Amino acid sequence: MSMPADLLIIGAGPFGLSLAAHARMLGLETVVFGQPMGFWKEHMPRGMILRSACDWHLDADNRLTIEAFLQARGQTPDDVEPLSRDLYLDYAEWFRHQAGIEPLFGTVRSLERRTDGFAAVLDDGAELTARNVAVAVGFSNFPQVPPELADMIPAGRRSHTCDMVDFAALKGKRCLIVGGRQSAFEWAALLADEGAAQVHVSHRHDSPAFAPSDWSWVNPLVDAMADDPGWFRSLSGTEQDALARRLWIEGRSKVEPWLEPRVMRPNVALWPRTALASCRETGDGLAVTLDDGRTLLVDHVxxxxxxxxxxxRVPFLAGLLGDLAVRDGFPVLDDHFQTSIPGLFITSMPATRDFGPFFAFTISVRTSACLIGQALAAEK
Structure with a gap:
């Protein structure tokens, strides 16, 4: 393009799409780069059910809501909750079309600073220029594989949940899931649905309760941050920890009750308060010994x-890391998600250190869009 756009958004998931729609409403020339909802399509399994309800919609301007999408289909929230991954993808596609967002596809190889802003260099050598850039890549670069497990379990015998989303190959197989949160239990249910012969679930803490989570207190806190963006960082460490603990109780010590009949089956075994002690190849799979002395014979972990x-770990930021203020692995952000590099904004999960744990969830997309939009509109 001959003149730089006002905003280049790298990432077309919930945070990127929400920001793009709001930026367009503000009259900002906006370019979006990425596959629409690519992480959701490629790294979340079919059949997955979400923990969010219809009020976790994408539109910071409260027009293109999930309720409006359902109304256009002749449905109500009662017809679709709990929401499925596939329905949410349908909503996101409807939202994208209604908002007139047409992302460009490909891979950003590098992001470079220029005198008038930034240039995103694509894998084919082409460049996209913009005065401002918002990075909304979500979770895709951050799967956590604890080093002790990576060393213990042969690479060909283990997968992270983000890479194990097609369960057909595990039909009739024996599986061990390491973890005790919602994803561990949902993957156990989906594996059992797919016909896995045996599913073991090992986690260090007590098994979470099958109980509905109460998110009603989260919405007002997150929505209010659009007018008070420094609220979370102004809390004391003790207050932040208490807030994180409250969120942990709702989101981590509970799993959704609709999972209970799908998990509590004869071929699913839960092993709370355990950890992996050793793992060795045998002629019949992997012999995994837990720290309680029990040995499980499995085909895949x-x-x-x-x-x-x-x-x-975000590849295209490599050339900017020398100027990017980072603390504990997180970018240091101002009240509008702007980094130490003027004009460079980072949102979604990398914002959780400065804005709170809510920003790992889609409930935060609207507040994120509003705050970045405020900074961009003030500049223009």
Whole structure:
């Protein structure tokens, strides 16, 4: 393009799409780069059910809501909750079309600073230029594989949940899932649905309760941050820890009750308060010994070990890392998600250190869009 755009958004998942729609409403020339909902399509399994409800929609301007999408289909929230991954993808596609967002596809090889902003260099050598860039890549670069498990389990015998989303190859197989949160239990249910012969679930803590989570207190906190973006960072360490603990209780010590009949089956075994002690190849699979002395014979291990932000793992940021302020692996952000590099914004999971744990969830996309939009509109 001959003149730089106002904003280049790298990432077309929930945070990127929400920001793109809001930026367009503000009259900003916006370019979006990435496959729409690519992580959701490629790294979340069919049949997955979400923990969010219809109020976790994408539109910061409250027009293109999930309720509006359902109304266009002749449905109500009662017809579709709990939401499935596939329905949410349908909503995101509807949202994208209604908002007039047409992302460009390909891979960003590098991001470079220029006198008038930034240039994203693509894998084919082409360049996209913009005065501002928002990085909204979500979870894709941050799967966590604990080193002790990587050393213990042969590479060909283990997968992280983000890479194990097609369960057909595990039909009739014996599987061990390491982890005790919602994803571990949902993957156990999906494996059992697919016909796995045996599914073991090992986790260090007590097994979470099959109980509905109460998210009602989260929405007001996140929505209010659009007017008070420094609220979370102004809390004391003790207050932040208490908030994280409250979120942990709802999101980690509970799993959704609709999973219970799908998990509590004869071929699914839960091993709470255990960890892997050793693993060795045998003629009949992997012999995995837990620290309680029990040995499980399995064919494959799935690591439901979550995600950990290390912003240096985002490949296209490599050339900017020398100027990017980073703390504990997270980019240091101002009240509008702007980094130490003027004009470079980073949102979604990498924002959780400065904005709170909510920003790992789609409930935060609207607040993120509003705050970045405020900074861009003020500049223009």
């Amino acid at each position: 799935i690591l439901a070990t979550g995600y950990k932000v290390e912003i240096g």
